[in-house]
Amino acid sequence: MDYQFKEDFQWGVATAAYQIEGAWREDGKGENIWDRFCHIPGNIAENADGDVACDFYHRYQEDIEMIHKLGIPVFRFSIGWARIYPDGPDKVNEKGMAFYEKVIEELEKYQIKPVITLYHWDMPQWLQDIGGWTNRESIRYFTEFCETMIQRFEGRVDKWITINEPWVCAFNGHYWGDFAPGLRDFSAALQTVHHMLCAHGSVVRLFRDKQYRGEIGIVLNLCPKDPASEKEEDREAARIDDGFSNRWFLDPLFKGTYPEDMIEWYTGHQVVMPAVREGDMELISQSIDFLGINYYYVEFAKKCEGRWPLYFDTTTKDYPITAYGWAIVEEGLTRLLMRIHREYGQPRLIVTENGASFADVIEEDGNINDDRRIDYLKRHIKACHKAIEQGADLAGYYVWSLLDNFEWSTGYQNSFGLIHVDRRTLDRTVKKSGYWYGKVVSGNGLTDEDKMG
Ligand code: GCO
16 A cells, blocks of 8 residues: 555545535424525526435435445534524424434444534524624524534534534625625624634533533635745735635634734724624634644635735636636645644644535446546545655545535536435436545555556
8 A cells, every 4th residue: 555544544524414405494494594595596506405405314324325335434414503493592493303313323323433513504594684603692502502412412423513614604605695694794704703713612612611522623624825926916915815714713723813914904904803802712712622624725816906805816827627616736735734733733633525526427337437536536635645644643534525415606516426416316326436435445545556446
């Protein structure tokens, strides 16, 4: 084996509730912000929605059996908050709870470890109606929801992830407006970040206070931000992009402060700074058991006039791109892992998402030979191996995603799955990449010749 991983390295596969479950109003589920957002025509490509998605709600047994057959030991999934608290914070919907109980039981049957994301963007609409994450009360409601879930399932869940990608939730959801709840207010987005980070910290504190079993962490989407050229203004653009996307999250979590240069930049450009109360930064920076990193690409920043308040734009340079238009740069993953290792106190890391969308072709014999996806995954798994060799404390790697699923504002146009889902019949077909990944897992690594023979 050319790229052998340690015995206890955790291989997994990741999903999220709204992207796969469907059953949007079954068994008492309440409306969430993605239901609302998708049901407004024009918001999503082809006016798609997650009403049915992959119908995981009804097909979870089949899907979990496939995870088992591929030999993948970890399954990351998220809880639909509005299944548990459909209409308000007071009453738990036991039918919603029963669904997750069944999923966990099914995983236990095959000894697949559950990793649960508590927030993967599908806030209940009742909470959005009083301001959602822009309202400080969201911290309390989120903590109560998490307490309900953790109390119920602690001891059976390997890892808890408080929040997935606060950057996307804040800026796509509250500034660019292409994701739910579809707002367009930069200052509100920064306030949202702050409340999400506090909500994360509040759940970590609860977890420690109650001495729950298991591990707890947060997931950030991070990527190197390189200058598009050697020009001084592009170097500055890259620094601003890095501050905006990476350091604005890493610094509070690991150092208990927002980055000075960004505070200066924002205040210099008329952005209203988030209201930070005494004790917030201590809350946010409590120690976590792992940092989850979702890695997909590198971005190249260039100065761009007129783009308040960040004044940069990004390119993919000459790199090959995925169907989503993301530059394929695997060395960026090694570099990112090493940077966090060096600059943020050597935390335990997990790549909680990595994968690629490509337009798959179903051959006449029914096979899907997605060699480009295999190539992408292979490059990135090697990049992980390299980081471990260089000293990073990397404990696991999860592929995004198990199934071709609802890919947010692009609807069903981007498929990331190891398993293809027929949009009409919802039939599942394991792609070549699925079998290939199964082999990587069973061999606990890969070889250079490994072309999927
Ligand atoms: C994420 C996303 C996934 C996306 C994936 C591809 O956490 O980024 O949660 O939901 O589907 O990133 O865009």
